[in-house]
Amino acid sequence: MKTLKTATILAILSFFTLAFTVKTDGYKVGDKIENFKLKNIDDKMVSLSDYKAAKGFIIIFTCNMCPYSVANEDRIIALDAKYKTKGYPVIAINPNDPNVSTGDGFEDMKVRAAEKRFTFPYLFDAKQDVFPKFGALKTPHVYIVTKNTMKVEYIGAIDNSSKNADAVTEKYVEDAVDALLVGKKPEKTETRAIGCSIKVDEKTYK
Template sequence: MKVFKSLLLLFVLSMSVAFSIKPRDGYKVGDVIEDFKLKNIDDKMVSLSDYTDAKGFIIIFTCNMCPYSVANEDRIIALDKKYKTLGYPVIAINPNDPKAMPGDGFPQMKVRAAEKGFTFPYLFDEGQKVYPKFGASRTPHVYIVSKSKMTLEYIGAIDNSSRNPNKVTEKYVEDAVDALLMGKKPMKTETRAIGCSIKTL
């Protein structure tokens, strides 16, 4: 019985690691993504086609309540401030169902954005129609897209320290965008997204 329980525990742990390494079925690096239209915290609808001068996008699935997302908010703001003027703005999307996570409702998103001074759109994936197309499974989960052909160039984490910015030694998103700005492909095109599972009913 003890052996069975140990094997069962090992199986569950291995499965949880596997699901945290790979995104759900959805876009893969090299795929062409579809545009979307979602409501921003200013009550206006936003789509990628609105950004006529953009070279690409740093799309980040994030939320209010996940500690990992909260720990990365300042880094997300810094990414937008650094790369928006270079043609790669941040587009943040909250994929959580507020019925499953009330603190991630649209009114709460407005409050959080104001508190933190978000410099980027914070969109609500109402009905959870967009995140499954991307295959996002965590918050935060990053997708970098080049606009010329709407091609997905990178999937994964912001950097190699999910909670503590002082322990960052590899800046995955910055390295990827810097490469794209130089007309090159990112050295790393996929990393493990570490965070909270996306909440559904």
């Protein structure tokens, strides 16, 4: 009887461990990331290893339709303008399933990128197998990665005023990249902001 009880408790415990680790899966600060290869809006495949001269990457999960992404578009363009030449280009990735999020399809991405004149790749996670590796949960969601170690140095928001660029008082991503550029660790490595959940088809996803 006692062993049965213990077995039941163990089973319950392992169930809970499983149930709770599913969501927290994904890269943490300090983790080494795998390279990925995704299709860009110019129909060419882009991979991190293509960037021979880069020191690192500002990887941003974003999309066309989320108002928080839209509110950050100009800031994403500005980040690329400021840091691409310094060795930290922006790599934008749309993680959404367009069947669930109308307007987030590959052709829609081309249109939006042309309208806003994106200077960075805007990749489509068509199989939705890249964003879960990162553990991205929303758009926008930023990951800063250094190239020589391929380690995550920062996860979070672009700055401290996601919905209103005029009220920004702390530029998290800029501060982190500036630190990395002079060989320091970012002071803030994790921040949060409101965003749109990444859209998956509950019936077919995984």
